[in-house]
Amino acid sequence: MYQPESSVHRLGRLILLSAAQAAYERLARPIIFRGAAQAAHEQVLVLSRWLDGRLWSLLLDKVARLSFAGEDVSAGGVVLTSPLILAAGFVKGQGFDSEGEALRAVADGQNVIPGWRSIPRLVGPVEFGTFTRWPRRGNAGTVVWRDVPTRSTQNRVGLKNPGAKAAAAFLAQRRAHLPSCFGINVAVSPGVSEPDQEQHEVLEALRAFLERDVRPAWFTLNLSCPNTEDDPTGRQTEAGARRLCRAAVDLLGPTPLWVKVGPNLAVEQYRRLVGVFAETGVRAVIATNTMPEPLPEDPQVMAGVGGGRLHRRAVDVAALLVQESRRLGGDVDVIGCGGVQDGRTFRAFADVGVRAVQYWTALIYRGPLAAAVIAHEKEGRV
Numbered sequence: 001m002y003q004p005e006s007s008v009h010r011l012g013r014l015i016l017l018s019a020a021q022a023a024y025e026r027l028a029r030p031i032i033f034r035g036a037a038q039a040a041h042e043q044v045l046v047l048s049r050w051l052d053g054r055l056w057s058l059l060l061d062k063v064a065r066l067s068f069a070g071e072d073v074s075a076g077g078v079v080l081t082s083p084l085i086l087a088a089g090f091v092k093g094q095g096f097d098s099e100g101e102a103l104r105a106v107a108d109g110q111n112v113i114p115g116w117r118s119i120p121r122l123v124g125p126v127e128f129g130t131f132t133r134w135p136r137r138g139n140a141g142t143v144v145w146r147d148v149p150t151r152s153t154q155n156r157v158g159l160k161n162p163g164a165k166a167a168a169a170f171l172a173q174r175r176a177h178l179p180s181c182f183g184i185n186v187a188v189s190p191g192v193s194e195p196d197q198e199q200h201e202v203l204e205a206l207r208a209f210l211e212r213d214v215r216p217a218w219f220t221l222n223l224s225c226p227n228t229e230d231d232p233t234g235r236q237t238e239a240g241a242r243r244l245c246r247a248a249v250d251l252l253g254p255t256p257l258w259v260k261v262g263p264n265l266a267v268e269q270y271r272r273l274v275g276v277f278a279e280t281g282v283r284a285v286i287a288t289n290t291m292p293e294p295l296p297e298d299p300q301v302m303a304g305v306g307g308g309r310l311h312r313r314a315v316d317v318a319a320l321l322v323q324e325s326r327r328l329g330g331d332v333d334v335i336g337c338g339g340v341q342d343g344r345t346f347r348a349f350a351d352v353g354v355r356a357v358q359y360w361t362a363l364i365y366r367g368p369l370a371a372a373v374i375a376h377e378k379e380g381r382v
Contacts, residue, residue, distance in 0.1 A: 024367030037146040048115035061121040067372035075356040076284030076333045077256035078217045082124040084371040087358035088185035091115040095160035096135035102166035112162045120179035123371045129185030133201040135163035152307035153361045164205035172212035187222035224262030224289040238272040245280040256283035263288035274324040277332045284333040287318040307361035314338025319352035343377025
């Protein structure tokens with residue numbers, strides 16, 4: 001937890017943020033954007049693995065302490081050290097063909113979740129994952145695109161991850177160095193649609209972390225996975241969500257459960273989902289996941305859009321969910337997610353009653369200190 005900010009800290013923070021913002025947006029970003037988004041994505045993964053070294057992580061921690069003013073926020077049963085959370089999908093790990101292969105990599109000391117140490121130390125709260133019960137290689141070829149005019153991204157990474165058991169084993173080995181405030185996002189494997197198997201996979205994934213004593217501040221159940229080839233809508237129905245949420249809440253006990261939903265549901269479906277969340281003890285709903293849209297170069301292939309093109313829809317969904325939660329007693333908080341890239345877009349969520357948000361595309365367009373910059377912009381300080 002950060003100490004109250006001194007005048008010296010405040011001045012240093014403003015100088016650092018102004019310099020970092022100018023350096024990224026005027027120098028680094030034009031160079032990065034000369035190449036394809038896919039190449040930049042792969043380079044960031046390599047860089048994240050390198051920065052996980054202890055010396056670099058200590059330096060990043062010092063940068064973060066100077067970048068952020070103390071601003072604890074309570075949301076979803078969690079005291080967050082910042083109102084901005086890096087969404088799942090950034091610190092998620094490499095893919096494997098089998099669980100045995102993934103576990104052997106962990107046993108051999110390989111860094112199977114690049115950024116696990118460095119990214120939280122730089123940006124604050126992070127949601128790790130999404131992790132599925134079994135490892136996934138993800139989709140082959142180009143999986144990340146930019147739409148610069150709208151400050152959007154599009155991806156079809158395909159839930160690439162080492163699987164819940166390998167991820168839990170990896171994080172358990174590093175338990176003493178995990179951040180104080182982080183979440184873990186889990187989902188059912190694509191291709192699974194039988195209700196009992198869905199529930200089994202969710203519980204097995206959650207149990208993998210609990211049994212290894214990896215205890216995040218919250219778990220998120222991802223009911224919407226638009227960057228895969230198979231995104232069954234049944235998990236976002238009233239009956240499907242009730243079954244999965246009730247089982248997960250019963251297993252997790254005091255650890256809060258959050259749920260992530262898609263942006264393209266009907267109004268009545270959102271209202272019914274909030275009722276399910278309140279009934280089963282879900283503490284927060286994340287609104288929203290990316291929006292599935294065809295790729296410009298191949299209209300037969302769908303990929304999830306985030307950033308500017310998602311923002312207005314995400315705010316509208318968040319407003320509806322906040323309204324319905326308040327009508328039912330206000331037990332379910334809403335975490336905004338979709339196009340938060342500056343103070344204005346943060347305030348758009350705050351104006352409808354959202355206290356904390358997730359972001360991802362902001363790192364692409366605003367740079368590695370995006371969360372700290374946005375946190376100050378939302379108050380009109382930068």
